[in-house]
Amino acid sequence: MAERLSPDWWRERLISSLMARNARAEELNAYYLGTYPPPVIASRYSDAYRNLIALARTPWARLIVDTINERLRLQGVRLGDPRAEEMVWDAMRANYMDADQSTVHAEALITGTGYVSTWFSDRGAVVRPESSREVVHETAPGNPRDVAAALKVYPDDLAGVWRCELYLPDAVYRYVGSEPHTVDYDDGYASLAFDTSDFQPDPERPAEANPFGVVPITPFVNRARVGSRAFSELDDLIPVLRRIDKITLDMLASSDAAGFRQRWATGLEIPRNPDTGQPVEPFDAAVSKLWVSESSDTSFGSFDATDLGPYMKVVSDSVASLAAISRVPAHYLMTDLVNPPSADSLVASESGLVAKVEDRQAQFGQSWERVAVLTGLAIGVPADGVPEVEWASPERRSPAEQADALVKLSAIGVPKEALWREWGANPAEVREWRALNAAGQLMQAQATEVGDDGPPVG
Secondary structure: OOOOOOHHHHHHHHHHHHHHHHHHHHHHHHHHHOOOOOOOOOHHHHOOOHHHHHHOOOOHHHHHHHHHHOOOOEEEEEOOOHHHHHHHHHHHHHOOHHHHHHHHHHHHHHHOEEEEEEEEEOOEEEEEEEOOOOEEEEEEOOEEEEEEEEEEEEEEOOOOEEEEEEEOOOEEEEEEEEEEOEEEEEOOEEEEEOOOOOEEEOOOOOOEEOOOOOOOEEEEEOOOOOOOOOOOOOOOOHHHHHHHHHHHHHHHHHHHHHOOOOEEEEOOOOOEOOOOOOEOOOOOOOOOOOOOOOOOOOEEEEOOOOOOHHHHHHHHHHHHHHHHHHOOOHHHHOOOOOOOOOHHHHHHHOHHHHHHHHHHHHHHHHHHHHHHHHHHHHOOOOOOOOOEEEEOOOOOOOHHHHHHHHHHHHHOOOOHHHHHHHHOOOHHHHHHHHHHHHHHHHHHHHHHHHHHHOOOOO
């Protein structure tokens, strides 16, 4: 057994943790992708209703996650020094973090944890999102904010091997597997399978010192609680999602079996096949066909079609439960074109979603601040103060409403730059507007000076 807290001990410990977590992560990703197991039906009907079973799945989970994620938009970082802010944000943008941030947030919302790695390169900082199915971390005892160690296991398609990287505060250790890697792309998503005891130190990429002094993997933990694991946004919703799919399948099966009015006839002699002796259906039902019987004792009738309204009511009530639990407004899930909601009711109905997004901003903001500090260290711009990230407003208001609110805020003395930020300007736009404003004031002052002194005398 490896010595406690040694690199080999950490590697074995974190690989076991990653494999244990991946089973749940695959299930949660399946719900997001809409590839989760379909609802169960009696085995004797499974072949007959195979197509209906596939139609019963609806990607509600993706809609809910994307609705939250589309309002989580990081747009800048404050470091106390405008020049440092610009350099750090430019470095993050150069690594496409302004676009890839949604990938990080989606990983955290779906699986409970997302990751961003930061490292040095000849061209500056390397900042990239990481998959929660390849990366795992462990916090220091008693301090959930302090990352004690992190590990990444990923397939190298070019070399055909598995690679493993262990990140500790003092060093980074790299390993390689001797067995060929196996990646099973199921429905477009890689399912990882590797031998936990196969990794050996990589002779081509030896261990190296960690210049950061801290683990350069930043976790984004969703619904963080002290002493508890991370929670996915889908954890509470899966039972409701399964119930909706089951009722939908029952409705489809009822529609297929009895959605049309079935006819009956009495007092009718049923012909039989002369070869097999089996009864033969006497009539061929069609729009252009008429049923006729020469016997006066024959009677025709039809059964009532199955009413699908109760099924729709149960589905609607379940979707309402989904909206209440997820705090995603019901009008996102159920559109009533006959009675569209008013503007005021829309704002009121989205208050729960806005509060939820603001809570996620507070949680994820701490992680982005850590990424900003590490990015600054990688480009030689250490943060002097406590960093702070800026988010776009999660509220959706019309430009007229927002402008009216800003006019009222200006009337009570709110500074101009604060109003720009309230409008939604990112730090780069604020710097540009500040320069334009200063240039305009200078031109106005020069024009005033020329006006007071009069035109120059020739």
